[in-house]
Amino acid sequence: MSNPHDHGAKLDFSASMSYSDYLQLDAILGAQKPLSPDHNEMLFIIQHQTSELWMKLMLHELRAAIEAVANDRLGSAFKMLARVSRIMEQLVHAWDVLATMTPPEYSAIRPYLASSSGFQSAQYRCIEFALGNKNPAMLKPHEHRPDLLAQVQAAFEAPSLHDEALRLLARRGLPVPPDCVERDWTQRRPESREVEQAWLVVYRDPETYWDLYQLAEELVDLEDAFRLWRFRHVTTVERIIGFKRGTGGTGGVPYLRQMLDVVLFPEIWRLRTDL
Template identity: 80%
Template structure:
């Protein structure tokens, strides 16, 4: 007690926050820490809930950064865009690490709580779908899981209809005088991106003269970093699901592991990967 009183006196620390905003007030911890409401008697359901809630919080920050990065690229403010894209890649590292915690759940432990999930599934995450759409993996069928929530559907539709991060990057290349085909600059943004030899040649011009095109070269590498991290996230997801449930169907009706493995083949920024062979 005496040590505490001495520290308070010496450091000027406050212990009474009844008249001001405290740490818990600022972070709204009462709301956050009371948002875990297990439905089963299974001990491990708390892990499952916290894992997915924290992932959704990281995804919220990811969307915040991606929206800002898109705006910066459109305005050619590259320095803040690079910082934001680097942060998104680091967020993905956190999400990859989170799967290692969930992987401590064994098949019998998951089986004990699975009936209580009904049809709820990460497949239905509106934030994850927005991230996929913003990174260019457009698919109109992925709007349907959100049709019952108009506000969520509007959010996902907006990401589906807007130019992706890569679309904005190609627009920037074109503004800098690089020969990006017109069909890649003004197209139906709801459609999946189609790789182009002409786009690869534009990127090759950048990568063969990085000093002259330094910020575009940096942009290409930031996008590559981002997709690299996203691939690790997807891979860790599928291995965790296979470890916990094997090849059972997912609660949301997907094929589970078989569906997730197909997603591993999706390439978001194809020319940035292909050019490495041609350099």
């Protein structure tokens, strides 16, 4: 963008597209509509709206990365997955801003939130499903919106990132079990010793399988960042509301702590012990 103080900069945009026009800033900056009289609700709204924007980009990259892996275009996939990990870092740091909200400040706006909750985020659910954490019960929060349900259902029924990675390993002749190549993608795949052995072949000879080795490390980077995001979520919620139940009816902190134990790519983590 040009410096507006540059004497050569164009200042009259009445006949052409402006910065605000291109970015649809009127719609974006007009989307913050606090329901309470409390000063701090603006922080709460913007924190969640910006997180949803980052998640939109994350899904854009994740879906393209999954397609790239499915079509043996690993160079493109690596670039996209690296970007997803950096987006996750942005989401991690967003909790630092929300953590400036104190318990009394949140208590002042909580009654105005009704049953709305981040638990109901369709984009977050699509991310979880794309990363392999499939749970049919998580479709239900979106039943009131057929358009959102269709998006979440599509993610639920599609192969996950790790599913496509395993299909790629099978195409390369590695010993991936047949039931990992074609199966019901709506089911969460159980941990498999055979899958670990297939990845071990890659890790024991990285020069031969360099691109597959790099793919596995991209998955580890992504899960590492995702774990940090989940941890900061738990600590921020505990800092602000303690152990109260969540507005969406979840158990709050205890529920979020359970989520910390979910491992997305278990065999790639476990093989490190066996190397």
